[in-house]
Amino acid sequence: MRENLFKSSLFQQIPNGKLYFQQDFLSPREADLYFNTLRTTLPWQQQSIKLFGKSVLQPRLQSWHGDRSYTYSGLTMAPHPWTPELQKLRERISCLCSSPFNSVLANLYRNGQDSMGWHQDNESELGPNPIIASVNLGESRRFLLKHIHDNSIIELELTHGSLLVMAGEIQHYWKHSVPKTKLNKGERINLTYRMIK
Template sequence: MSLWSFEPEWIHLPQGRLLWCPALFRDMADGWFEHLEAEVPWQQHRLRLFGKTHDEPRLSCWMGELPYRYSGRVRQPVPWTPTVRAIRERVVQICEQDFNGVLLNLYRDGRDSMGWHADNEPELGRNPLIASVSLGAPRRFLLRHCHDGQRRQLVLGHGSLLVMAGEMQHHWQHALPKTAAATGRRINLTFRTVIHS
């Protein structure tokens, strides 16, 4: 059964669609943020680019039921924490999708970021549904079409839900750019369904 208190409206883009709910989890967001900061075993991962190894510009954690390969490495899952499990249950009911993993990112300030990429790993299937919950400081979220370069921008705020569906991951990339503006800490959870043959 869906938990929507309204009829959701999808934003239809060329070769993809988005559902953006700016304040869907506003009432739970403060408590979730506080618990996630304390519960999640945040890690500083290393990334190899152009022959050099760098610290990823954020802290992260892969949580769920199956390993997941991204950024050229296989991440082994840590068990669900109570708060992440509760958030997952809400998102599963809302999206009517049985997510079995979540990538959590902690952005400590405006210098932490995520570069251009698509969530198009083979183990996510043909047209994956990616559900993103944002908590904490608002940040700009950018989208660009892979073929014609057109762009979109959203500001993902405290308690928001963004769902990317359809062919989004084949034709669009997304990023969370650095910002020189003073900004606080932000936690993002991107729920996904990993399929292993």
């Protein structure tokens, strides 16, 4: 029987939250297959969001899949159907986390200039203490967490085939981002599984 992730020693308790990081969640062969399939089959789009009252294009491509629509930053995304690959990963992560997920946001970072700004996944439809499970495929990128009170930073390198899980009160006290880089970076796909209430 698989150990409950949240009771395992692999889960790192941080101030006001929990983090789990597994670098080899997928084998290199599995990760390559998922990346190549999802890159060519998902309906990628560049969406506009409201930022300080202005409509701006997000610096990445996205595809929303699952059972529910999702609204953030003035953008409402209607879900595309689950693909076999997204469904298979969902089942595997749900088993590991002992938690159901009914939606996934896929992000495609085309190069080092594509990014994700500082934010918290704290929309009401995610519930009070959401579990966000993030699968990383393709190019490695820096992932930063910053505490909202003391600005302390946690930095991780999200590698091909890795899994990051954020849980507990983390979305209340920490912002996270994927910053731009001047390094020559190839494409990266990030899948963030979540439960929409």
